Amino acid sequence: MIDLIKQYWQPFLWGSPNHISGLAMTLWLTVISCAIGFVLALPAAVGRVTGPSWVRWPIRIYTFVFRGTPLYVQLLIIYSGIYSLDMVRNTPGISSFFRDALNCTILAFTLNTCAYTTELLAGAVRATPRGEVEAARSLGLAGVSLYRRIILPSALRRALPAYSNEVILMLHATSLASAATVSDILKVARDANADYYLPFVAFGIAAVLYAAICFMLIWLFRKAEQKWLMHLSPSQ
Amino acid sequence: MKKSLGLLSLVFFLLHSVAAAKDWKVIRFGVDASYAPFESKSPSGDLVGFDIDLGKALCAKLGAKCVWVENDFDGMIPALQARKIDGVLSSMAVTEKRKRQIDFTDLLFVTPTRMVAKTGSNLQPTPESLKGKTVGVEQGTVQEIYAKTYWEPKGVNLVSYQNQDQVYADLRSGRLDASLQDEVQAQKGFLSTPQGQGFAFAGPEVEDNEILGTGAAIGLRKSDQDLRNALNQALKEIRQDGTYQALEKKYFDFDITPK
Numbered sequence: 001m002i003d004l005i006k007q008y009w010q011p012f013l014w015g016s017p018n019h020i021s022g023l024a025m026t027l028w029l030t031v032i033s034c035a036i037g038f039v040l041a042l043p044a045a046v047g048r049v050t051g052p053s054w055v056r057w058p059i060r061i062y063t064f065v066f067r068g069t070p071l072y073v074q075l076l077i078i079y080s081g082i083y084s085l086d087m088v089r090n091t092p093g094i095s096s097f098f099r100d101a102l103n104c105t106i107l108a109f110t111l112n113t114c115a116y117t118t119e120l121l122a123g124a125v126r127a128t129p130r131g132e133v134e135a136a137r138s139l140g141l142a143g144v145s146l147y148r149r150i151i152l153p154s155a156l157r158r159a160l161p162a163y164s165n166e167v168i169l170m171l172h173a174t175s176l177a178s179a180a181t182v183s184d185i186l187k188v189a190r191d192a193n194a195d196y197y198l199p200f201v202a203f204g205i206a207a208v209l210y211a212a213i214c215f216m217l218i219w220l221f222r223k224a225e226q227k228w229l230m231h232l233s234p235s236q
Numbered sequence: 237m238k239k240s241l242g243l244l245s246l247v248f249f250l251l252h253s254v255a256a257a258k259d260w261k262v263i264r265f266g267v268d269a270s271y272a273p274f275e276s277k278s279p280s281g282d283l284v285g286f287d288i289d290l291g292k293a294l295c296a297k298l299g300a301k302c303v304w305v306e307n308d309f310d311g312m313i314p315a316l317q318a319r320k321i322d323g324v325l326s327s328m329a330v331t332e333k334r335k336r337q338i339d340f341t342d343l344l345f346v347t348p349t350r351m352v353a354k355t356g357s358n359l360q361p362t363p364e365s366l367k368g369k370t371v372g373v374e375q376g377t378v379q380e381i382y383a384k385t386y387w388e389p390k391g392v393n394l395v396s397y398q399n400q401d402q403v404y405a406d407l408r409s410g411r412l413d414a415s416l417q418d419e420v421q422a423q424k425g426f427l428s429t430p431q432g433q434g435f436a437f438a439g440p441e442v443e444d445n446e447i448l449g450t451g452a453a454i455g456l457r458k459s460d461q462d463l464r465n466a467l468n469q470a471l472k473e474i475r476q477d478g479t480y481q482a483l484e485k486k487y488f489d490f491d492i493t494p495k
Contacts, residue, residue: 194376
């Protein structure tokens with residue numbers, strides 16, 4: 001057990017400069033896919049609620065497809081499926097993008113979390129009290145400034161607790177990355193197990209690392225809720 | 237009354253199996269049936285392959301009953317040490333690292349390691365030739381450890397896959413420049429199939445006794461020396477009476493007997 005930890009602590013935490021692995025890779029996958037996913041989900045959610053039908057329907061179909069199929073299948077289609085098409089391989093820019101396993105993984109994770117976040121934010125936008133919108137209109141706010149100043153700030157606050165769940169689920173979902181050869185925590189755990197035949201220790205370390213990230217995320221979101229949802233806390 | 241009868245028969249059953257295990261009337265072999273032609277499943281669900289036939293021949297010589305226990309390859313050694321099985325008969329290569337954990341019988345067969353690449357690629361299984369290239373291996377195999385030890389530090393990109401089929405898929409799609417695996421498996425499972433068109437062995441067999449091992453044998457607990465001696469004796473006998481050679485001919489068109 002000591003030997004396993006001695007040999008694998010570095011791959012478990014960050015790997016080497018030219019081969020990032022373990023905790024660092026899992027964090028990177030979670031952060032980048034949630035960040036891009038959130039930025040894309042914001043306009044998509046507004047379009048899903050208020051856009052004309054040619055905007056609403058494509059978004060609806062997109063979220064239906066990505067919420068209706070397992071992430072594992074999406075990852076395999078993007079990683080193995082798309083790159084096996086001659087059309088993709090023969091287009092220089094697209095080919096070099098899909099050749100890289102990490103690009104494929106981040107693309108799959110981003111599209112998946114973006115679909116869930118879109119629906120989550122759309123629900124929060126829909127739940128905006130009528131009175132708030134009417135009050136804003138009476139003050140002359142309309143269009144973009146209505147959304148920027150009134151609807152989105154209150155919708156994002158409402159969505160915060162649900163969004164923290166989505167981020168934690170996304171963290172757990174990154175353990176699928178090893179199916180596309182990306183060296184995340186689980187991949188290193190499998191390596192260590194195959195090397196030392198100590199499954200309890202190898203997978204136990206992986207579980208501890210995931211739990212540690214999870215606690216850190218929960219703490220961060222609690223801080224965020226204290227800041228932005230202060231009006232909901234019991235009065236002192 | 238009924239209950240106590242059931243209990244009694246359970247006690248007898250347990251006593252029986254303990255006694256049987258001691259003088260090796262029953263030998264439980266662990267097998268991972270995913271590695272044709274050595275061990276795989278027929279469409280009807282039966283275990284088939286060279287190792288399976290070999291195990292049956294050995295049990296026949298010993299007058300013992302073979303019981304096959306299916307297990308994932310990376311869980312074999314823990315299962316052996318937890319006494320869930322008595323031997324690992326699943327193309328397990330004899331390596332120094334495994335020898336520290338378990339004991340092995342004499343070699344059953346030799347399976348060289350060899351690289352596969354596009355026909356005419358001129359790649360050689362050396363770090364100099366592969367520098368900057370991408371090589372695929374299956375996770376948990378001795379080939380992975382070999383490439384990690386000797387190739388990756390010298391600038392070869394190494395990619396590990398969960399199973400060998402994914403390695404071949406990415407070799408075909410062009411993500412990989414080459415793949416490193418068991419020569420027999422590559423020949424039977426890839427190169428001689430329609431998918432393997434346009435690919436060939438690249439360079440000679442890779443030799444390395446320390447990591448790749450000298451060949452495959454039955455893995456046993458270190459405490460079971462009596463079983464080891466019995467199996468070695470039986471192996472010698474089936475080689476002398478021609479049973480081994482007949483099985484070899486059934487599965488392979490070349491010699492896999494250890495030198």
